[in-house]
Amino acid sequence: xxxxxxxxxxxxxxxxxxxxxxxxxxxxxxxxxxxxxxxxxxxxxxxxxxxxxxxxxxxxxxxxxxxxxxxxxxxxxxxxxxxxxxxxxxxxxxxxxxxxxxxxxxxxxxxxxxxxxxxxxxxxxxxxxxxxxxxxxxxxxxxxxxxxxxxxxxxxxxxxxxxxxxxxxxxxxxxxxxxxxxxxxxxxxxxxxxxxxxxxxxxxxxxxxxxxxxxxxxxxxxxxxxxxxxxxxxxxxxxxxxxxxxxxxxxxxxxxxxxxxxxxxxxxxxxxxxxxxxxxxxxxxxxxxxxxxxxxxxxxxxxxxxxxxxxxxx
Amino acid sequence: xxxxxxxxxxxxxxxxxxxxxxxxxxxxxxxxxxxxxxxxxxxxxxxxxxxxxxxxxxxxxxxxxxxxxxxxxxxxxxxxxxxxxxxxxxxxxxxxxxxxxxxxxxxxxxxxxxxxxxxxxxxxxxxxxxxxxxxxxxxxxxxxxxxxxxxxxxxxxxxxxxxxxxxxxxxxxxxxxxxxxxxxxxxxxxxxxxxxxxxxxxxxxxxxxxxxxxxxxxxxxxxxxxxxxxxxxxxxxxxxxxxxxxxxxxxxxxxxxxxxxxxxxxxxxxxxxxxxxxxxxxxxxxxxxx
Numbered sequence: 379x380x381x382x383x384x385x386x387x388x389x390x391x392x393x394x395x396x397x398x399x400x401x402x403x404x405x406x407x408x409x410x411x412x413x414x415x416x417x418x419x420x421x422x423x424x425x426x427x428x429x430x431x432x433x434x435x436x437x438x439x440x441x442x443x444x445x446x447x448x449x450x451x452x453x454x455x456x457x458x459x460x461x462x463x464x465x466x467x468x469x470x471x472x473x474x475x476x477x478x479x480x481x482x483x484x485x486x487x488x489x490x491x492x493x494x495x496x497x498x499x500x501x502x503x504x505x506x507x508x509x510x511x512x513x514x515x516x517x518x519x520x521x522x523x524x525x526x527x528x529x530x531x532x533x534x535x536x537x538x539x540x541x542x543x544x545x546x547x548x549x550x551x552x553x554x555x556x557x558x559x560x561x562x563x564x565x566x567x568x569x570x571x572x573x574x575x576x577x578x579x580x581x582x583x584x585x586x587x588x589x590x591x592x593x594x595x596x597x598x599x600x601x602x603x604x605x606x607x608x609x610x611x612x613x614x615x616x617x618x619x620x621x622x623x624x625x626x627x628x629x630x631x632x633x634x635x636x637x638x639x640x641x642x643x644x645x646x647x648x649x650x651x652x653x654x655x656x657x658x659x660x661x662x663x664x665x666x667x668x669x670x671x672x673x674x675x676x677x678x679x680x681x682x683x684x685x686x687x688x689x690x691x692x
Numbered sequence: 693x694x695x696x697x698x699x700x701x702x703x704x705x706x707x708x709x710x711x712x713x714x715x716x717x718x719x720x721x722x723x724x725x726x727x728x729x730x731x732x733x734x735x736x737x738x739x740x741x742x743x744x745x746x747x748x749x750x751x752x753x754x755x756x757x758x759x760x761x762x763x764x765x766x767x768x769x770x771x772x773x774x775x776x777x778x779x780x781x782x783x784x785x786x787x788x789x790x791x792x793x794x795x796x797x798x799x800x801x802x803x804x805x806x807x808x809x810x811x812x813x814x815x816x817x818x819x820x821x822x823x824x825x826x827x828x829x830x831x832x833x834x835x836x837x838x839x840x841x842x843x844x845x846x847x848x849x850x851x852x853x854x855x856x857x858x859x860x861x862x863x864x865x866x867x868x869x870x871x872x873x874x875x876x877x878x879x880x881x882x883x884x885x886x887x888x889x890x891x892x893x894x895x896x897x898x899x900x901x902x903x904x905x906x907x908x909x910x911x912x913x914x915x916x917x918x919x920x921x922x923x924x925x926x927x928x929x930x931x932x933x934x935x936x937x938x939x940x941x942x943x944x945x946x947x948x949x950x951x952x953x954x955x956x957x958x959x960x961x962x963x964x965x966x967x968x969x970x971x972x973x974x975x976x977x978x979x980x981x982x
Binding site for chain 2: 434436482485488489492493494496497498500501504505508509510617618619622625629658659660661662664665666668669672673676
């Protein structure tokens with residue numbers, strides 16, 4: 379039942395621009411859904427660390443931001459909008475960066491890991507902010523060309539929407555597959571008891587580093603998609619705010635579940651976009667919601683609902 | 693670089709380091725006692741600066757502000773610890789996450805109440821001029837910051853080493869559970885620790901405001917710098933905060949002059965080298981990278 383429902387839901391999402399024409403404000407809703415989907419990819423990538431491997435990274439925006447910049451700069455410098463080139467650049471840069479930062483951080487665990495990822499991610503922000511010749515500095519990088527794939531253009535909103543949702547589908551499949559694979563279970567093993575996993579012969583540090591690089595690469599994909607969606611990248615995309623946002627999405631939605639980060643992305647985007655135009659203190663609301671979840675519902679929305687469902691069935 | 697410039701930048705570096713010490717001492721104290729990295733530390737620092745701004749606007753007196761702001765922040769800390777953190781006692785990571793949310797709320801409410809533009813706090817009377825050092829004019833306020841931090845460090849060391857409170861803190865840092873078993877009210881001790889840490893962040897905010905300005909984003913800068921200082925110097929000890937601040941302050945200042953585009957990257961490079969070579973930081977007892 380659940381797989382069928384997910385496939386149905388996904389197809390509805392994919393074809394949203396086709397069937398929503400009659401609804402009032404459907405173009406705006408398409409934009410919101412697109413951005414939600416980009417955020418969902420970003421949140422899913424972080425959940426690989428936070429939810430599966432138990433690595434609380436507070437520096438995930440480093441990879442989101444570097445992916446966004448890499449896609450933008452590659453397309454400008456190489457004078458191409460070919461998706462295979464720009465997306466590859468985003469993945470390569472964010473994965474390479476994740477490898478370097480990961481090598482320094484995976485030695486640490488828990489709070490220390492969180493602290494180090496936060497600090498090193500800020501380095502990426504600083505470079506984006508200070509290396510004006512390449513990144514445009516504090517003004518950011520505007521007018522990014524939307525990608526083409528073979529002969530297909532994505533400059534039309536519907537085409538870009540479809541690209542984002544297709545990538546989201548692929549990333550979700552990948553994460554789902556990982557969660558069922560030997561590799562994914564080994565990551566959970568590291569989360570639960572790293573010493574035991576090491577005693578069982580697993581190379582836990584290598585496992586953690588690989589998860590860190592993979593999560594970084596996927597965040598880079600989300601970043602590239604955001605660069606094309608907004609046609610703008612700024613240092614804030616690599617900043618602490620963006621990192622915290624991802625963490626909040628994962629935690630509010632429910633860490634370690636496939637659906638949780640997606641739901642969390644929806645909640646955060648709603649607060650960011652819809653609520654922020656209604657009240658001037660939406661970030662404070664986000665903070666309060668986050669505090670409430672940490673205090674009272676650490677498993678997040680999806681985790682809590684699941685626990686409630688289990689209770690009801692008994 | 694001319695000699696004058698070197699002297700001037702050295703003083704800038706030392707005064708920045710002095711500020712970092714005040715900032716990092718609070719973060720380190722809370723960590724040492726409670727095993728919690730308070731990620732609202734930057735927000736506390738920012739709130740300290742804005743409270744100071746408010747006090748100066750009302751009374752016109754910087755010297756009142758430098759007393760009031762830390763007291764207000766200590767009160768905030770004294771409320772937050774029992775109200776929120778205590779519920780998660782023993783779950784350190786969740787406590788850290790909680791402080792992220794607290795910081796979010798504080799920073800946004802600051803923006804709501806005081807606005808989101810750049811503000812300035814005038815230099816206090818008596819420290820609003822420059823004096824001649826090595827052939828160039830140097831603002832006396834920055835010298836005051838250095839002297840103030842040295843004095844504060846001395847006081848903190850004295851409290852730490854010579855008073856009953858200091859003995860409790862040292863015992864708590866060593867083994868809070870044992871301390872509790874010996875009949876010390878650790879709930880109260882934790883609340884006080886958190887209050888003092890928050891107060892120190894607030895104090896850093898006031899001291900920084902005239903020299904470094906008041907603006908959105910100052911919370912993040914303060915948090916990142918204090919994290920770097922404690923990682924470099926070592927977590928949980930006063931020596932660590934002092935050593936980290938003494939290294940990071942001048943490194944940042946000279947980095948800015950020598951490699952303007954990569955000043956911050958230089959700081960992170962230092963941090964990376966220390967982490968690889970000495971995972972517990974210069975004076976720390978806790979290994980950060982195992």
